Amino acid sequence: xxxxxxxxxxxxxxxxxxxxxxxxxxxxxxxxxxxxxxxxxxxxxxxxxxxxxxxxxxxxxxxxxxxxxxxxxxxxxxxxxxxxxxxxxxxxxxxxxxxxxxxxxxxxxxxxxxxxxxxxxxxxxxxxxxxxxxxxxxxxxxxxxxxxxxxxxxxxxxxxxxxxxxxxxxxxxxxxxxxxxxxxxxxxxxxxxxxxxxxxxxxxxxxxxxxxxxxxxxxxxxxxxxxxxxxxxxxxxxxxxxxxxxxxxxxxxxxxxxxxxxxxxxxxxxxxxxxxxxxxxxxxxxxxxxxxxxxxxxxxxxxxxxxxxxxxxxxxx
Amino acid sequence: xxxxxxxxxxxxxxxxxxxxxxxxxxxxxxxxxxxxxxxxxxxxxxxxxxxxxxxxxxxxxxxxxxxxxxxxxxxxxxxxxxxxxxxxxxxxxxxxxxxxxxxxxxxxxxxxxxxxxxxxxxxxxxxxxxxxxxxxxxxxxxxxxxxxxxxxxxxxxxxxxxxxxxxxxxxxxxxxxxxxxxxxxxxxxxxxxxxxxxxxxxxxxxxxxxxxxxxxxxxxxxxxxxxxxxxxxxxxxxxxxxxxxxxxxxxxxxxxxxxxxxxxxxxxxxxxxxxxxxxx
Numbered sequence: 001x002x003x004x005x006x007x008x009x010x011x012x013x014x015x016x017x018x019x020x021x022x023x024x025x026x027x028x029x030x031x032x033x034x035x036x037x038x039x040x041x042x043x044x045x046x047x048x049x050x051x052x053x054x055x056x057x058x059x060x061x062x063x064x065x066x067x068x069x070x071x072x073x074x075x076x077x078x079x080x081x082x083x084x085x086x087x088x089x090x091x092x093x094x095x096x097x098x099x100x101x102x103x104x105x106x107x108x109x110x111x112x113x114x115x116x117x118x119x120x121x122x123x124x125x126x127x128x129x130x131x132x133x134x135x136x137x138x139x140x141x142x143x144x145x146x147x148x149x150x151x152x153x154x155x156x157x158x159x160x161x162x163x164x165x166x167x168x169x170x171x172x173x174x175x176x177x178x179x180x181x182x183x184x185x186x187x188x189x190x191x192x193x194x195x196x197x198x199x200x201x202x203x204x205x206x207x208x209x210x211x212x213x214x215x216x217x218x219x220x221x222x223x224x225x226x227x228x229x230x231x232x233x234x235x236x237x238x239x240x241x242x243x244x245x246x247x248x249x250x251x252x253x254x255x256x257x258x259x260x261x262x263x264x265x266x267x268x269x270x271x272x273x274x275x276x277x278x279x280x281x282x283x284x285x286x287x288x289x290x291x292x293x294x295x296x297x298x299x300x301x302x303x304x305x306x307x308x309x310x311x312x313x314x315x316x317x
Numbered sequence: 318x319x320x321x322x323x324x325x326x327x328x329x330x331x332x333x334x335x336x337x338x339x340x341x342x343x344x345x346x347x348x349x350x351x352x353x354x355x356x357x358x359x360x361x362x363x364x365x366x367x368x369x370x371x372x373x374x375x376x377x378x379x380x381x382x383x384x385x386x387x388x389x390x391x392x393x394x395x396x397x398x399x400x401x402x403x404x405x406x407x408x409x410x411x412x413x414x415x416x417x418x419x420x421x422x423x424x425x426x427x428x429x430x431x432x433x434x435x436x437x438x439x440x441x442x443x444x445x446x447x448x449x450x451x452x453x454x455x456x457x458x459x460x461x462x463x464x465x466x467x468x469x470x471x472x473x474x475x476x477x478x479x480x481x482x483x484x485x486x487x488x489x490x491x492x493x494x495x496x497x498x499x500x501x502x503x504x505x506x507x508x509x510x511x512x513x514x515x516x517x518x519x520x521x522x523x524x525x526x527x528x529x530x531x532x533x534x535x536x537x538x539x540x541x542x543x544x545x546x547x548x549x550x551x552x553x554x555x556x557x558x559x560x561x562x563x564x565x566x567x568x569x570x571x572x573x574x575x576x577x578x579x580x581x582x583x584x585x586x587x588x589x590x591x592x593x594x595x596x597x
Contacts, residue, residue, distance in 0.1 A: 221410040236420040313420040
């Protein structure tokens, strides 16, 4: 190896002209020419391929607006179409109206239950449970998830435990919670919280622990503290995955609310559906299901909008 | 202000060294074996020197830079770095592409080092950021997210971010490697002009000999695995340098000289990796 270290600190330059190098720096610029069409003498299978801007390029704004209108229209038209065909099938007897009452019939049932104030009360009670459970579970999951994701040791210690607990069917522990806390609000809220907790915890750990090394290095090179590393790099870097997890948790929180109310028997939307089944009131059942589904959708959309704000730097296609 | 004085022209390239490597080694440990990536390596980098490091891929150039930057500790030996002003940020690094944060706007990216490493008043931060945005032609895209910018603009952001903390030493890890040739030439010229203003110590890693000769006071050639210094060339061209330098016969000669040495290293590296692949 030693004999290789020659020419140390030697500006090895002779003035001998190597003209080739100088010549190579001259750039022969040829302007880009548009493909000329083939001459008329060209017969047989020859053709002219012309590329020109399509509609999208000639008026991009109008194209975009039109596309947006179509997308919004589709979002509305498809559900409407589904309702219309349901109505038609039920009225013509293609579907047994006993099991599938027509939407217009459901409408009158819905109007009655809203007018009497029952439905409003059910919505408020049930969604208070959903919100409380969701925020409890999510808050705990974010704090713990970020802490565990940022630490090798914590991950090694806790990940097996987390997976073991995650594998327990959450509804199976509701009786346990009922035993501890009685037939009150709290077991339902806690069950929702537990479900949301795991749904958010696991992706958060994964997201924080896989933020690109090159981003970490930038912060390290500025002597970032642990807290600064979290604030500037790990949390924002993990945000896209966290946002997806929040959306899943929003959906799951409604699902668990309904299931827990079936079992717990506290008044609420879930119990309303279950009770209607017991009373063979299929119209009420449908109204309950539709209300839950609409509220679940709104709730998920709200979370999605919040999430989009936190990941507004991402380009959506 | 102290900083201004320190920024004064200190071109005693031959004088005391600013960064000194002494028998430095770096070993990486993976599942089965230990791989020596670097060293033993001795290297003295002068005060105010613009040092370029070239070498075959995998020779440990980036490792060398990360050792100076404190991102990696050496496995053996020592690195001494002179810090003139303990209140000033010692080193800042410009990374390859993919180091600009997509979740921060251009302004926020440039301000990031100031936010993390300093507690300057807000107004001071803002004026510094504005200064560097302006110097690198980023003012018009200040509020944009990096996803909407070209590669060249993103690298400007990366450079501005490093310079905004006014580091004593600037470390650059193949900052222009992912750019096309024309853009690279343009950014090299911009970098030269910026550097002329304060002539701070720079360690610049590149795989392009042309780039090394255009920018550097000295070009160090590293050999293949484990990385060691094979040779060191003083670049004989006067400052300030400009575009015309690249076309001169002398420039070609220097590049050829360095390439003559580097070629052997590249071939050795190629053969070694072939032998390794064949051996399995």
